[in-house]
Amino acid sequence: MNEIWLEEPTESDESWAQIGEHTLDWLSRSTLPRARQMRLFLNYNLSQLPSTFANKLKNDLRDHWRSAFFELIVGRILQEIGYEFKHEVTLAGGNKPDFLIETSIGKIVIEATSPIINSRVGDFYKKVNPLIKILKDNAPENWVININNLPDIGFNDSKKPFKAFIEREFDNIPTNSSKEEIIITENFPQGKLKLSLIYKFDRSNPIGFYPSIGYAENSKYRIEHIIDEKRTQVREVDKPVILAIQGSNTGTDLNDFDQVLFGQTFTRMNRDMKVIEKGFNPNGLFISDNESPTYQGVLAFHEVGCKQVKIPTLYLHQKTNSQLKNIFDAFHIRYYEESNNCIKEIESQRNDYFKDFKFVTA
The missing domain is CATH 3.40.1350.120 (Trna Endonuclease; Chain: A, domain 1)
Known part of the structure; x- marks a missing residue:
C-alpha cells in the first residue's frame, strides 16, 4: 500500500479552482x-x-x-x-x-x-466540453445544434441550472417539424446562451458548429x-x-x-x-x-x-x-x-x- 499522496489542507478554503489553475494546485x-x-x-x-x-x-x-x-x-x-x-x-x-x-x-x-x-482551442474547449456534452446528451432527434454562444460556466462550477434549462427547452421540440430553424436564447449569470437548431432527418452528429472559437468536429x-x-x-x-x-x-x-x-x-x-x-x-x-x-x-x-x-x-x-x-x-x-x-x-x-x-x- 502506497503512502497518502495528497494530504488534507490545514486551513479552510471553500473556493473553486481559478481560471488556469492546475487541478493539483x-x-x-x-x-x-x-x-x-x-x-x-x-x-x-x-x-x-x-x-x-x-x-x-x-x-x-x-x-x-x-x-x-x-x-x-x-x-x-x-x-x-x-x-x-x-x-x-x-x-x-x-x-x-x-x-x-x-x-x-x-x-x-x-x-x-x-x-x-x-492547441489553439484546447483550453477553451476543455472548459466548455461539459456544456457541449449536456447539449449532445439531450439533443432532440433529427435536429442539429449550432452553438452561437455559451455562458462562461467554469469547469468546477455547477452545471445544474444549465442542464435543467436545456432539458426543459429540448423536451418541447418535436422530432418531426416543418420549421427550418429554432432559436433558443437565455441569459445566465455567467453569460448568454444562444443556440440555433436546424432540422435534419437522420442526422449522425447532433452538434453543428461553434464559430466563436473556430470549432469544427x-x-x-x-x-x-x-x-x-x-x-x-x-x-x-x-x-x-x-x-x-x-x-x-x-x-x-x-x-x-x-x-x-x-x-x-x-x-x-x-x-x-x-x-x-x-x-x-x-x-x-x-x-x-x-x-x-x-x-x-x-x-x-x-x-x-x-x-x-x-x-x-x-x-x-x-x-x-x-x-x-x-x-x-x-x-x-x-x-x-x-x-x-x-x-x-x-x-x-x-x-x-x-x-x-x-x-x-x-
Missing part, C-alpha cells in the same frame, strides 16, 4: 466536498497500483494530467477485471509498451493514448491520426496489440469510432423525402484481409473522469483472434459481420468492476 488548498472526494479518489486508486508505476504517475499528473490520468484508469481497470500487468517492460526490439498482460492466449500489449485536441480525423501515429511505435512489437484511446473531453463519441474503424451507414431518399435505400459501406481501417494487423483491436473510452468511467468498447479487427471476445468480456465488443454487412455488438458480461473506484459524487 486546487486540490492542495481547497476544502470543498468535491476536492476532498477527488483527493480520496486519487489517493486510493494510486495506492492500488504497483509503487513504481504509481510514483511515475504522481510526477506525470503534474506535467501531463490528461494522459497520466488515463493511464491510471486503464491500469486500475486491468486490475479490477483480473489482470496483473507490467508497465513499460522492455520487449524484444526495445519497445516499452504501457501495459503487458498475460491471458489464456498469451501475452497482450495494451498501449494507452489520450489524443490532444487543437474533427473527431474522426483525431482518431485516424492517433492510430497512424502509434502504428510506427508498435509495428515491431511481437505480441498482439490493443490501442486504448480516450475519447472523452474531445467531442468524440462511439459513432466516430464506428466510422473510422468499420465504415459508414448511408440513407438515400427520393424527392419526396422518403427513404428508398439504407445500407452500410465497410470502408474502415479494421476492414482488411491482412492476417497480421498492427492492432488486434481498439479499446474506445467514451467517458473518463473522477465522477465516472463508462464501460469501454473494444473494437476488433476483421482478422483478429476471435477468442478476444471471451478474454475481454468485461468490455462491450463491436466487430464487423461480413455475412450481413453490419456492425455487431456484444454487451459487457460484467459491469461491477467500477464499484471500488471511489468515484466523486459531490
Whole structure:
C-alpha cells in the first residue's frame, strides 16, 4: 500500500479552482466536498497500483494530467477485471509498451493514448466540453445544434441550472417539424446562451458548429491520426496489440469510432423525402484481409473522469483472434459481420468492476 499522496489542507478554503489553475494546485488548498472526494479518489486508486508505476504517475499528473490520468484508469481497470500487468517492460526490439498482460492466449500489449485536441482551442474547449456534452446528451432527434454562444460556466462550477434549462427547452421540440430553424436564447449569470437548431432527418452528429472559437468536429480525423501515429511505435512489437484511446473531453463519441474503424451507414431518399435505400459501406481501417494487423483491436473510452468511467468498447479487427471476445468480456465488443454487412455488438458480461473506484459524487 502506497503512502497518502495528497494530504488534507490545514486551513479552510471553500473556493473553486481559478481560471488556469492546475487541478493539483486546487486540490492542495481547497476544502470543498468535491476536492476532498477527488483527493480520496486519487489517493486510493494510486495506492492500488504497483509503487513504481504509481510514483511515475504522481510526477506525470503534474506535467501531463490528461494522459497520466488515463493511464491510471486503464491500469486500475486491468486490475479490477483480473489482470496483473507490467508497465513499460522492455520487449524484444526495445519497445516499452504501457501495459503487458498475460491471458489464456498469451501475452497482450495494451498501449494507452489520450489524443490532444487543437492547441489553439484546447483550453477553451476543455472548459466548455461539459456544456457541449449536456447539449449532445439531450439533443432532440433529427435536429442539429449550432452553438452561437455559451455562458462562461467554469469547469468546477455547477452545471445544474444549465442542464435543467436545456432539458426543459429540448423536451418541447418535436422530432418531426416543418420549421427550418429554432432559436433558443437565455441569459445566465455567467453569460448568454444562444443556440440555433436546424432540422435534419437522420442526422449522425447532433452538434453543428461553434464559430466563436473556430470549432469544427474533427473527431474522426483525431482518431485516424492517433492510430497512424502509434502504428510506427508498435509495428515491431511481437505480441498482439490493443490501442486504448480516450475519447472523452474531445467531442468524440462511439459513432466516430464506428466510422473510422468499420465504415459508414448511408440513407438515400427520393424527392419526396422518403427513404428508398439504407445500407452500410465497410470502408474502415479494421476492414482488411491482412492476417497480421498492427492492432488486434481498439479499446474506445467514451467517458473518463473522477465522477465516472463508462464501460469501454473494444473494437476488433476483421482478422483478429476471435477468442478476444471471451478474454475481454468485461468490455462491450463491436466487430464487423461480413455475412450481413453490419456492425455487431456484444454487451459487457460484467459491469461491477467500477464499484471500488471511489468515484466523486459531490
